[in-house]
Amino acid sequence: MILVTGATGLVGSHLMISLLKENDKVKALYRSEKNMEKVKNVFAFKMQLPLFDKIIWIEGDITDIPSLNTAFENVTTVYHCAALISFDPKDEEKLRKVNIEGTANIVNCCIDFGVKKLCHVSSIAALGDTKEGETNITEDTDWNPEKNHGDYAITKYGAEMEVWRGFQEGLAVVIVNPGVIFGFGFPEQGSSVIFKSLKKGLPFYTKGRTGIIAVEDVVSCMILLMHKNINGQQFTLVAENPTLDAILFTIADGLNVKRPSIYANKTLTSIAWRLDWLLSKLIGKKRSFTRATAKSSHSVDTYDNSKVKSELDYTFKNMTSYFSTLLEAYK
Template sequence: MILVTGGTGLVGAHLLLHLTENEDSVRAIYRNAKSIEKTKSLFTSNQKSALFKKIEWIQGDVTEIPSLENAFVGIKYVYHCAGFISFDPKDEHLLRKINIEGTANIVNFCIVNNVKKLCHVSSVAALGDLADHETIVTEETEWNPEKHHSDYAISKYGAEMEIWRGQQEGLNTIIINPSIILGPGFNNQGSGLLFTKVSKGIPFYTKGITGYIAVDDVVKTAIQLLNSDICNQRYILNTANYSYQEIINMMCDALKVKKPTKAIQPWLLEIAWRLDGVLSFFSIKKRTLTKDIAKAACRKTLFSNQKIKADLQIRFLEIPQYITRLATFKN
């Protein structure tokens, strides 16, 4: 049987859809009944309600060891998709607890229960820092502890250290590092939130560059890697690198809304994130723009995909066409 943590998130939900389509026996962890609704809605929108009923749901939490005891009974393979994403400094403790401590718990249970293989869904945030002579981030790019990293990046890097620790103790592992994941069904978070904002009209764009990939490609690649003989490797999953302006324009074209015409300058973002912090401090509004988010919006980072393409001979979905498909998705 296969265990999926984070089955109520974007990657986990789509992974469950693909696994049940393949007629795999699947168990998924959930924290509360309400959290399952998004996953159920995804199956319904894809006319796969019958497959949803085949999932064995078990209540648990990766940070609560007693709740994981029953979850691992009879499990041979694990996809660890659970994680917490936040760039709010107030969430530092929660990031470390869920992403690092939670991953350590999953690794320990995998070892104790003789799990055959663990696939850990990480992030490009956990990758290394480019040296002066480097232009593109690869799996071999070294992490520089002297450079600034967001609390989220540190927590994902720490989670990977737990995976490597498990490997040293005899656990077969795979780490995937997706870039920004595009996918339907979760319009209130991540790239889905950007899609929602674009639909309402965005007056500005930033000049940053980063990588993008379709959620379908993330889960299909994860499944292929877990079913392969490949072990103890790390793979960047990235279709292509685009500027934020290019991505927003694609979304605008797909949604048939007006494109932004002005680039927001870094100095203005510096003012904006500070103001956002003040308003949040006085509980006037929830924190939406932090220093790390502002800097990431202006950062130009290119990610390689050569290793995964060489090892699996894989072709990813084209981002412009995929964004057009997302615009027609009804959740």
């Protein structure tokens, strides 16, 4: 029996389709029936609606241990996809509770219930920091606690520490660190917000780099890594490392909307994050652009996917072609 946390999110929903197609028995942790409907839409889009009825839904929360006791009954494998994503410093306490404490609960339950293997979905935000003169980030790049990191990155790194603790206590684990994930479903969340912003007329762009990947590739790599005799290993999951302006221009062209036309240099983004902070104080606006995100928008670091490609002999989707398919579905 397989347990999927974060089952009502982008990765979780697409993961369940692949697992159920392999005739695996899947338990899915959910908090709201409303979110279950979004998952059903993904199954319908993938023409796999009959598989949706095979999911064993368990109401629960990774921060609520009693609900996890029910979820973990007869479970042998866990895919931990649940996490809180927020870049608002006001959400620091929530981020710590969900991402660190919640992951600690999952690890403890895995140990207590004799789970054979855990796959933890982390993020490239939790990978290390390059030294001066370096631009390539791998799984072995050291995390520098003295550098400025956002709360999301800190809590995802903290979650990884809980997983490594479980490994030290005898739990078989594998960690994946996906880049920005694109995929069908959940138009109000994650990377899909970029589409919405461009349709509204996003004016600014920067030229920093980031790692991106299709959700189908994330899911495929997770399953392959769990099937192989791999334990205590971490894998960066990115297909490409494009510049941010290239991503925005590609999506804008696909949506037939105006490209962002104002280059936001470091001075402008420095002003922007301070203005965002001021508005949060004056009118209670939720933070969307912080000092950490301003810095990352100009980063030239690239994320190295050679380890997973070598281990799995895997070829990632071409993201330009993938965007074309995704944009047709979005429109």
